[in-house]
Amino acid sequence: MVWLRRTTHYLFIVVVAVNSTLLTINAGDYIFYTDWAWTSFVVFSISQSTMLVVGAIYYMLFTGVPGTATYYATIMTIYTWVAKGAWFALGYPYDFVVTPVWIPSAMLLDLTYWATRRNKHAAIIIGGTLVGLSLPIFNMINLLLVRDPLEVAFKYPRPTLPPYMTPIEPQVGKFYNSPVALGSGAAAVLSVPIAALGAKLNTWTYRWMAA
Numbered sequence: 221m222v223w224l225r226r227t228t229h230y231l232f233i234v235v236v237a238v239n240s241t242l243l244t245i246n247a248g249d250y251i252f253y254t255d256w257a258w259t260s261f262v263v264f265s266i267s268q269s270t271m272l273v274v275g276a277i278y279y280m281l282f283t284g285v286p287g288t289a290t291y292y293a294t295i296m297t298i299y300t301w302v303a304k305g306a307w308f309a310l311g312y313p314y315d316f317v318v319t320p321v322w323i324p325s326a327m328l329l330d331l332t333y334w335a336t337r338r339n340k341h342a343a344i345i346i347g348g349t350l351v352g353l354s355l356p357i358f359n360m361i362n363l364l365l366v367r368d369p370l371e372v373a374f375k376y377p378r379p380t381l382p383p384y385m386t387p388i389e390p391q392v393g394k395f396y397n398s399p400v401a402l403g404s405g406a407a408a409v410l411s412v413p414i415a416a417l418g419a420k421l422n423t424w425t426y427r428w429m430a431a
Contacts, residue, residue, distance in 0.1 A: 235418030265403030
């Protein structure tokens with residue numbers, strides 16, 4: 221039954237990685253940022269932090285090897301770049317979809333697991349917090365390095381966009397003065413229980429396969 225258990229684990233890893241790519245395509249393009257200004261950045265920070273941490277800690281605890289979370293984040297990154305290529309083939313600029321910077325945050329999770337001598341609870345609490353705190357910061361730096369969101373959003377409207385989501389001029393600072401701080405704070409709090417869920421899923425899978 222060992223082969224079946226491992227197959228189940230790897231299947232879960234692929235499913236989560238693919239879902240993270242789909243989440244990025246739907247929540248990471250310029251239209252999303254432009255419609256709701258920096259309010260969307262907070263939502264994006266939370267969704268990407270939690271999506272990263274649940275799969276990364278599951279995979280890392282499954283192998284027990286520090287560095288696996290970074291490998292998982294690399295898989296997510298490659299999937300998203302491939303999806304960007306699909307948009308590019310449709311005539312959109314290659315930076316129309318923003319690829320989140322997952323890898324540095326995953327490296328912090330791996331480092332926590334390694335530094336605490338493979339302590340699962342430390343990885344959940346400390347590692348989950350570090351992922352939530354760091355990912356919005358890296359993503360904001362990433363956004364500052366790409367083309368102007370407004371220009372791309374209005375020039376290349378997403379074909380699947382419903383009428384009520386027509387791009388509008390963002391009201392920067394109207395709701396939040398610091399989207400990075402708010403995104404980091406919220407993501408850090410929520411990433412911990414989601415990391416615990418990822419660890420628990422690992423345990424449940426073993427018990428289910430052993431039954």
